[in-house]
Amino acid sequence: MKRVLIKYVSKYKIYVIIPFTAMLLSIALDMFNPYLSKIMVDRVIRGKEKELLVMVLLGIGGISITRSILGYINEYLFDYLSSLVSIDLKRDLFRHIQSLPFKYFDGMNTGELMSRIGEDVDNVWRNVSFGTRIFIENCIYFITASIILFKINYRLALISLVTMPFIAYFALMLEKKIDKAYEKISDQAAILNTTAQENIAGVRLVKAFARERHEILKFLEMNKTSYKLNMEQARIIANHFPVMEFLSNISIIIVISVGGMLVIGERLSLGTLVEFNGYMWMLIWPMRMLGWITNVMAQSSASAKKIFNIMDLEPEIKNSENAVKLKEIKGQINFEDVSFKYNDEYVLKNINIEAKPGQTIAIMGTTGSGKTSLVSLIGRFYDVSDGKVLFDGVDIRDMDLKQLRENIAYVSQDTFLFSETIEENVRIGNIDASLDEIYEACKKACAHDFIEEFEDGYKTIIGERGIGLSGGQKQRISIARAILKNAKVLILDDATSALDTETEYQLLKNLYHGDKKITTFIIAHRISAVKNADEIIFLENGRIVERGNHDTLLKKKGKYYEVYCEQFKDFEEFNRQVI
Known part of the structure; x- marks a missing residue:
């Protein structure tokens, strides 16, 4: 939470200074109310100084009106400040999420990220708007009122503070327990959001398989867990709040009892006791609010931790210090002894490919052979484990990332x-x-x-x-x-799988015979999509097992030939056409 206050709140000093000044002035004016009450009792009511009545009433009325105006400024500008912080935090969090590599999203749920951007940022907003402001306000009230109480009657002041250490102890215990509870609630909220998001997005699949009941029960189970965690949080609050309120009430009873005896013994005026009681409430109210403030701040702290856990992640793929910007882009791609690991397992091994500008490289292979991983390395969505990928002779790890991706057009197999x-x-x-x-x-x-x-x-x-x-x-x-x-490089990752052969034929014809030929990588399972490529590469278990053009591979009678034979009947008519 400190990071939020330092990094974001400090940017808007004017929206801190003005409401903070209004808060101080409001508190300073409020400090006169108990004193005016004393004058009312001792001099107006008991002393019969009727001429002071109008002045006291005007003073109380003037203080109330002025405090209302200052309170509006204080409330509005702190809310405005917290809204600015919320906007900045959401922007920076979203921007940072955009900078994270593919690998991060491979293991992250959309619902969890939505919880961080939405609910968790709102919790931080609530703390800046209410929690921190009221905490500071109550601290000032407590310190100022304590000093005044000791000046009025230090013995009575000491008595009034007897229960304060116990209240502080319970507040600290509450903070420790409630912080852990809110972390669990935050995690469960993310799980609940993920479940809801996945089911809403996949509602057609759920209905198609008649899984409504199962998904409803699953959601209810998640909701039940969320309910239990919230009830646990409520139990913690219920165990601490009444005790803290009881202790604060004990202070009032002690002060009234001891102060009453002092008044009876004429060692203290009734007006002074009324004044003391007014300042006493300025101690009691902050102590009562301590539990609520602890609750808000613990919730905000748990959310801030979740947010900054993401913000602290360093993007694995980013520009090098002296990133190279190419003056002229041709679109030549070279793989030189490239190997790639994912989760400590090799997905690609010793890949060597040369794609000259304007050439078409087709990639085939069984499911899980590494086809998508291979083309993902070109745009540096992942970094190679060994070897290097060159773009126009420059290692893509040394190339300006923005320029690299601006010159690659990628159509993934998951159409979005x-x-x-x-x-x-x-x-x-x-x-x-x-x-x-x-x-x-x-x-x-x-x-x-x-x-x-x-x-x-x-x-x-x-x-x-x-x-x-x-x-x-x-x-x-x-x-x-x-x-x-x-772009200079086009990557089609099984991007024609849903097309009929006639449409696929026409589309690929348009690409092959366009005015400007671009370097193209095509991943496909159908011979019709790859037969006119300059080179066809067949992958198996992350290795290149065959390569060559259509005619060469047919003569080899290897893996490619087997696929061709399986599809031959479907492409009999296609083979008679010349693209």
Whole structure:
């Protein structure tokens, strides 16, 4: 929590100074109220000095009005400050999450990250807005009132403070226990969010397999765990709050009893006892609030830990100190003795590939052979374990990361579309593209015709992750997005798997015979998608077991030939065509 106060709150000094000054002035004015009560009792009521009545009432009224104005300034500006902190914290957290590598997201749930950005940041906001402000305010009240009480009657002041160490002890015990409880609640909230997010996103699958009851029961079980943790937190609070309130009430009883005897013995005026009691409440109220403040601050502290656990993660993949920026991009890719480990297991071993500018490299292989891992290394989504990947002769680890990824258009096997219009989804490839350029990219991707058939055409809003479109339509929009990027390297990771052979043939023909040939890596399982590549690489267990062009590999009668024979009937007609 200290980091939030130092890093974020300190940026807005003006929004700290003004409300803090208003708070001090309000407290200073409040300190006159018990004294005015003393004058009212001793001089106006008992002393019959009626001329002071108007002055005392005006004083109390003036203090109340002024404190109301100062309270508004204090409350509003502290809320405004906390909102600024919340905005900055969410922005920095989101920006940092964006900088983290693929590997981090491989083991992280979306629901947990949503909890950190939403609920946990809101807990920090609540602490800055209320918790910290009230803690500081109560500390000032406690210290100032204590000094005044000792000046009024130090013996009575000592008596009033007898229970304070016990209250402080219970507050510390509460803080330790409640902090652990909130950490568990925060973790469970993330699990609950993840469960809900996954089920809502996958509701069609749940319904298709008639799993509604099972998923409801699973969610109820998670919810039950959350309930138990919250009840545990409530039990901790219930065990401590009443004790702290009882001890603070004991202080009042002792002061009134002892003070009353002093008044009876005429060693203390009644007005002074009333005054003392007024200041006494300025001690008791902070001690009563201590439990609530501890609760808010513990909740905020647990959330801040979760947030900064993410913020403290150093991105494994980032620019080197003297990152190289290429003046001219050609698009040559070389793998030199590349090996890649994932979770301490080799996924790729001794890979050597040379893709000259404009060439097409096709990659085939069984499931789990390392195809996607191989192309992921080109964009530096992961770093190689051994060897190096070169982009135009420069090791990509030494190349400017932004320039590298700007010159690579990647279409993954997991097609993702945003809940936007088709036009906006395609425009992601190039935000400055004109409509004509978008149309042209869609035509090359064989998407223009079916888009025009929609009632709103390119302005059609598609559902989350492309709901409402077929698998082939989503793939073609994704490919159009990549084409529009006009990058020097294009990677198609099983990006035509949902297309029929005729559409796939036309799309690949457009890519192969375009005005500007770009270096292309195609991962595919169908011969139709790879047969015209300059080189076909066949992977098995992370190693290259065959390589060559279509005709060469057929003559070898190896792995590629086996796949060809299995698909031959389906491609009999295709083989008679010349692309």
